[in-house]
Amino acid sequence: MTTYDDERIGELLRVLPPAPEGWVRAAQELPAARRSLDEIVARAEADLAFRQALVADLESALQLEGYEPDRRVVDELKRRFSES
């Protein structure tokens, strides 16, 4: 059985400081990023002109269409388009 005195509890609480806020926020935004990715991919599959624009210049095409996807979405789209 583990026994804890106040000093040991204090030591263990110090072991887990908060992760940087930006990292936590980015991870929490994953569902929104995934929805954004799915929407862009669905549109690219249905709209040939949009797809061609994405392949030609991904970031510019997204900006032009009003998307503000995060880095992970852009990286994933690059990966998908490079495979297709």
Place this chain on the structure above:
Amino acid sequence: MSQLSTLSDAELVQRCREGNTDAWNELVERFSRYVYAVCTRGYRLSEEDADDVFQEVFTRVFTHLDTLRNDAALRPWIAQLTRRLCLDSITKRGREQATDEPMAEELAADLAEIDEAFTVREALATLSDTCQEMLDRFFARDQSYRTISDELDLPSGTVASRIARCLSKLRTELEGRNEGPRGSRG
């Protein structure tokens, strides 16, 4: 204390699967310190590499949550995933020697301490919001009595007495866990 913070890991996983964004936020909040500590304190990754691993861990958890067979096994799953991705990161950087003896012993000790610390955090999560904030500020965020006193507009003596009282409650909670499984979020 939010309602979601009192859910068990299994209940939280279930809500995440249903697309509940608040549940996902709570899941990230619940495990973010643990993943961060494994990356930086355990495997001593650089901030840049730790950030990459941190995001990859939660991306995989989010993507593969449906494949988790036992919802209560969320913690060991995240632990294993984090460790594997840290090792991948080290290998990618060409620092395989980090896993050699005797550093492997040191790593094992650090990871064991991080696991123990997570158990203490789980116990802390069962206390009042006031106690959680006081102990987190003083220990995890390393704030002085003075800083806490200024930010919460409390006399320093009150801060000190609340910290002592909350530590005592946390010790009681931990002792209760040693005697039985009550209060566990697993």
